[in-house]
Amino acid sequence: MNTQPKASHFIDGDYVEDTAGELIEVIYPATGAVIATLHAATPAILEQALASAQRAQKEWAAWSPTERGRVLRRAAQIMRERNHDLSVLETYDTGKPYQETSVVDATSGADSLEYFGGLIASVTGEHIPLGEDFVYTRREPLGVCVGIGAWNYPTQIACWKGAPALACGNAMIFKPSETTPLCALKVAEILHEAGAPAGVYNVVQGYGAVGASLITDARVDKVSLTGSVPTGRKVYAAAADGVRHVTMELGGKSPLVIFDDADLENAVSGAILGNFYSSGQVCSNGTRVFVQKGIKDAFLKRLAERLADVKMGDPQDPEVNFGPMVSERQRDIVEGFIAKGQEEGATLVTGGQRVDGDGFFLQPTVFADVTDDMTIATDEIFGPVMSVLDFETEEEALRRANDTAFGLAAGVFTSDLTRAHRMAAGFEAGTCYINTYNDAPVEAPFGGSKLSGVGRENSKAAIEHYSQIKGVYVRMGDLEAPF
Numbered sequence: 001m002n003t004q005p006k007a008s009h010f011i012d013g014d015y016v017e018d019t020a021g022e023l024i025e026v027i028y029p030a031t032g033a034v035i036a037t038l039h040a041a042t043p044a045i046l047e048q049a050l051a052s053a054q055r056a057q058k059e060w061a062a063w064s065p066t067e068r069g070r071v072l073r074r075a076a077q078i079m080r081e082r083n084h085d086l087s088v089l090e091t092y093d094t095g096k097p098y099q100e101t102s103v104v105d106a107t108s109g110a111d112s113l114e115y116f117g118g119l120i121a122s123v124t125g126e127h128i129p130l131g132e133d134f135v136y137t138r139r140e141p142l143g144v145c146v147g148i149g150a151w152n153y154p155t156q157i158a159c160w161k162g163a164p165a166l167a168c169g170n171a172m173i174f175k176p177s178e179t180t181p182l183c184a185l186k187v188a189e190i191l192h193e194a195g196a197p198a199g200v201y202n203v204v205q206g207y208g209a210v211g212a213s214l215i216t217d218a219r220v221d222k223v224s225l226t227g228s229v230p231t232g233r234k235v236y237a238a239a240a241d242g243v244r245h246v247t248m249e250l251g252g253k254s255p256l257v258i259f260d261d262a263d264l265e266n267a268v269s270g271a272i273l274g275n276f277y278s279s280g281q282v283c284s285n286g287t288r289v290f291v292q293k294g295i296k297d298a299f300l301k302r303l304a305e306r307l308a309d310v311k312m313g314d315p316q317d318p319e320v321n322f323g324p325m326v327s328e329r330q331r332d333i334v335e336g337f338i339a340k341g342q343e344e345g346a347t348l349v350t351g352g353q354r355v356d357g358d359g360f361f362l363q364p365t366v367f368a369d370v371t372d373d374m375t376i377a378t379d380e381i382f383g384p385v386m387s388v389l390d391f392e393t394e395e396e397a398l399r400r401a402n403d404t405a406f407g408l409a410a411g412v413f414t415s416d417l418t419r420a421h422r423m424a425a426g427f428e429a430g431t432c433y434i435n436t437y438n439d440a441p442v443e444a445p446f447g448g449s450k451l452s453g454v455g456r457e458n459s460k461a462a463i464e465h466y467s468q469i470k471g472v473y474v475r476m477g478d479l480e481a482p483f
Ligand SMILES: NC(=O)c1ccc[n+]([C@@H]2O[C@H](COP(=O)([O-])OP(=O)(O)OC[C@H]3O[C@@H](n4cnc5c(N)ncnc54)[C@H](O)[C@@H]3O)[C@@H](O)[C@H]2O)c1
Pocket: 148, 149, 150, 151, 152, 153, 175, 176, 177, 178, 206, 207, 208, 209, 210, 211, 212, 213, 226, 227, 228, 229, 230, 231, 232, 234, 235, 248, 249, 250, 251, 252, 282, 283, 284, 380, 382, 408, 447, 448, 452, 453
């Protein structure tokens, strides 16, 4: 596959380039080879993107919701038809195995285009009777939205932000992560091909500075970031200065609580999905696995057996189910955490080593006997490192599960129905799972509480975050005034 795009940016319906921009080398994580070179957006490129988005948004918002929805659903159809090529590209961009990308990334992107494309025509205002007078409400777009992406799910993030934004009549300028800049360009191409007017969905490349200059432009009405908490603080603060709307999808250190009465095989599956999918580079991962004492030995034994079946290698090989870390830098960061875990006295059950070769492979790693104060139990690692912590009672598990500044996700495995719902109600997290982990269907709200974020993506809830209500008071009779 030719992974070099025609140009770095997609603006006003076409690819554009400005070679004066800072160089971005795209590296295939499985080999370390440079597979594309791009340029960060210059002020001239940003000006083009902002001007075209502002102009296009007015035209797009005047379309009926049914017409806008039709474009999104056509784009979903094209994405599904091109699933293979989009998945191969996603694997080049991120290093995630094709076995995952072929069923998750473009698929989930298409789901969101289809869902919001179908939903938007039934989003209506209200009629509020006031005797003879009345108020009616209009749900209106915000204007120009900026989307800023993390590197772990480039296609999905570009669609999860773009689909509700466009459905509501906004334009979007999307800046992918500099680490995985290729896939969002395809999303822009497909939306344009499906009939979105030029400028409604623009993609500009760049490092953090490009994101930072976009969000302070007076023409921008909303910023939606997927990224780390430190970046979230900066972006939120910059958006606050212009009193802009925000969605913040940030990091986590989520708990996964496994009770003695859980189905062992399902609990092990949940822990694997919640720690090692995408080589552990998933924001909602349940990396603090609290295991009740009675099931601990059986859990660790079965986990080690199941991890022996990991197939690492060329991620384009459909048999491979575990890929490299996204970058050399990310591998180094994760190795630092593994060393810290050993230093602080956790028991290394399995893994912990990098795999020799050109790619950035790291073994799936499990620590047991982890305590709440160890660095591997408090900090987001964003790699394939599971921490197993012991507990005895439900009250203790819930208290310790919530004892974190993050609040993205939480999960519980138990066969006690009422306990499962008690735990879900008690978790301080935006997204909870009972006897499963990390499912993220477009129909369900996704997002975090506490430091993990503001706002929700997907589901009807996302409409609230990409539109605003206008109330219109209508007086039916004469109007009295004091003088
Ligand atoms: N909650 C979620 O939905 C979700 C999903 C995926 C990833 N994440 C989080 O993302 C993080 C990993 O991704 P990352 O390393 O790309 O995150 P990051 O915070 O380093 O970067 C995210 C994006 O922000 C941009 N950026 C950096 N500084 C900026 C600034 N000052 N102004 C504007 N933009 C700026 C980057 O260029 C990048 O596009 C993890 O913390 C993970 O938990 C969260």
